[in-house]
Amino acid sequence: MRVPSRSPGRQPGPAVTSTAPARRVPAAGPRAGAEPDLSAYRAAVAELLVEVGALADAPSVTARQVLLDQRLREPAIAAVLDVTPQGLIGARETLLLEMARYQPNARSSAQDLTALVRIYLLSRVDVLWWRDSPTFLTDDQVRASTELVDLEWLRRRGLIEFRYQEQPATVVGRGLRAVRRRLRPAATPRTAGLLFRRARREMIAFLNDLAREFTAVAPDGTPPLWVTSLARSAEHQYRLRRLGYAAMVPSGHCLGWAADVELEWYDRFGARPVLAGLLLARQDAGEVNVVDEGQAWHVCLAPAARRRYRRAYETEMGV
Structure with a gap:
């Protein structure tokens, strides 16, 4: 069993509205050809979020822009953004545009500007890792891709360890879902469900492995792992x-390498800290990138773990 790390590079929590910490002395940039230091990146983002939280009021638009102009160019952050498809300048412009357009609403996982910045910046690790992976541009490409496997085919054969639900395809289906929620509001996570019940083989093996580990260490009576979004x-x-x-663009979901895992629902079973610890321990081990999106956490598989989980899939499925 993995033991959650206490490293400072861990995913930051909710917005903090205290005074910003003393500024760090910028570190030297990475050597040519070297992979960016993701622990340093996540730590720098955590510090930036404290400052964004202190400038979250409407009159602070200019101050936030100045802050981002300065902090995104610091070596620990710039080293990551510079090698994403958009580059540092493109990432900066996109983030500022996202912040300018931001309107809080009940559907969004970004409940405030700090959460928006956190989700955007930490999800850039996904596109750094998979920048050469082709995007599924259309719904038809997702449905037809031979890189993706139908979960329902596997579930019926007892080969899926985690749970999910599909989005109702008809008005009648949506009505029945609404009735079930009224009768048993806490029986399942409150999620729209999967539009596409398809996933990469490696992601299926990873989620099966996580689900088994979660079942082994969660309190008695905790339901299995719930996955709320895939490719x-x-x-x-x-x-x-x-x-x-x-929904950030580009996204690890549109590359097929990301999933969203329900967290909030497990509070009622006392299991949320357990699942969060498992995810963060895997991040500390370099296996995944994790983004706290509130109700669900976004998880993207690292390229370094791809071969291992492909072998695991083939072993589990007997192919």
Whole structure:
């Protein structure tokens, strides 16, 4: 069993509205060809979030822009953003635009500006890792891709260790879902469900492994791991954005390498800290990137773990 680390590079928590910490002395940039230091990046983002939280009021727009101009150019952050597809300047402009357009709403995982900045910056690790992976541009590409496997086919054969639910496809289905929620409001996580019940083989093996570990260490009576989102298309990502969700572009979901795992629902079973600890321990081990999105946590598999989980999938499925 993995033991959660207490490293300072861990995912930051909710917005903090205290005085910003003393500024760090910028470290030397990475050597040419070296991978960016992700622990340093996450620590620098955590410090930046404290300062953003202190400038979260409406009159602080200019001060926030100046802050971001300065902090995004610091070596620990710039080293990551500079090697994403957008580059440092593109990432900066996108983040400022996201902040200018931000409107809090019940659907969005970004409950405030600090959460928006956290989700955007930490999700850039996904696109750094998988910058050469092709994007699923349309819904039809997700449905037809041979890189993705149908979860339902596996579930019926007892080969899926985690739970999920699909989005109802009809008005009648949505009505029945609403009735079940009224009758048993806490029986399942409150989620729209999967539009596409398809995932990469490596992601299935990873989620099965996480689900087994969670079952082994969670308090008695805790339900199995719930997955609320897997692969989706850029077309659907923009659809979510129009509905008010904090769906970042580009996204690890649209590359097939990310999933969202329910966290909030497990509070009622006393299991949320356990699951959070497992995810963060795997991040500390370099296996995944984790982004705290409130109700669910976004998890992206690292390229270094791809081969191991592909072998695990083939062993589990007997292929």
